Amino acid sequence: MIIIINRKKLYTIIALICVLTLGITITKNKVNGLTPTSSNTSNITIEKIQIMSQDDKVELYPLIEVEFSKILSFGQININNIQGSTQLEGNKLTYIPKEILQPNTQYTIDILAKGINDADYIKEIKNITTQSLSKDEIWVEVALGSNPQTVYIRKENEIIKEMICSGGIEQEPSIIGTYYLQNRGDEFYSERFKEGAKYWVRIKDQYLFHSIPRDKEWNIIKEELEKLGEPASHGCIRLSDEDAKWFYENIPDETMIIIHEI
Numbered sequence: 001m002i003i004i005i006n007r008k009k010l011y012t013i014i015a016l017i018c019v020l021t022l023g024i025t026i027t028k029n030k031v032n033g034l035t036p037t038s039s040n041t042s043n044i045t046i047e048k049i050q051i052m053s054q055d056d057k058v059e060l061y062p063l064i065e066v067e068f069s070k071i072l073s074f075g076q077i078n079i080n081n082i083q084g085s086t087q088l089e090g091n092k093l094t095y096i097p098k099e100i101l102q103p104n105t106q107y108t109i110d111i112l113a114k115g116i117n118d119a120d121y122i123k124e125i126k127n128i129t130t131q132s133l134s135k136d137e138i139w140v141e142v143a144l145g146s147n148p149q150t151v152y153i154r155k156e157n158e159i160i161k162e163m164i165c166s167g168g169i170e171q172e173p174s175i176i177g178t179y180y181l182q183n184r185g186d187e188f189y190s191e192r193f194k195e196g197a198k199y200w201v202r203i204k205d206q207y208l209f210h211s212i213p214r215d216k217e218w219n220i221i222k223e224e225l226e227k228l229g230e231p232a233s234h235g236c237i238r239l240s241d242e243d244a245k246w247f248y249e250n251i252p253d254e255t256m257i258i259i260h261e262i
Helices: 007-022 241-250
Strands: 046-051 064-068 072-079 084-089 092-097 106-115 122-129 138-143 150-155 158-166 177-180 184-190 195-204 207-210 237-239 256-260
Touching (some): 064 072, 158 241, 195 241, 237 241
Antiparallel strands (some): 046 064, 084 092, 138 150, 150 158, 184 195
């Protein structure tokens, strides 16, 4: 997490001290390199930039959040040569990439924003380097935007196994981002959903990889089996029984998981 000093507040304090002690009127010339077009213009500053990282290197699927000192009328974040989307909400921008970045590669992040009633834009450029993958490292990609939805088991960048899956429905979506497998168990049953499953592996909190759901008598729920490949779950990643068993037995805890909607 990067905390950037709020220069707007710093300049305001200095100006107030000068007015009180010297009896003069001070006009701010520049804040963040931008010149106000009128005395009523209040230039914007970046309060915080948050980029998820691993061992001080940016993750391969970085979700970027930038917080500003005031409400925005416009905002855009770009990573060079990478498709992505920017969401604006109040004084925050969130960037979601539409591609997985290459490991151990340098990229440039461009941030452009404008506050409400401001005449000027603020621009910030930050250089990043993505995390490395060790030789023969196994990791997992979950592609919820593909048809059918698919889990890819990768060794470095090579796909070594594919499995059709089902992620969360619109009302209960799967989490997206980068995670590391935590723990696992043979089976579970949820009284809340009146469903159970085999071969569960935890992604985060209640979000799991697991088999096709079972009813209370431990029979496979046929209608849920028929949904495999399309959004169907309460947020977990469902696999066929065969694939869930293979995943449970072959993908160890701490394995990197990237879940996206590309």
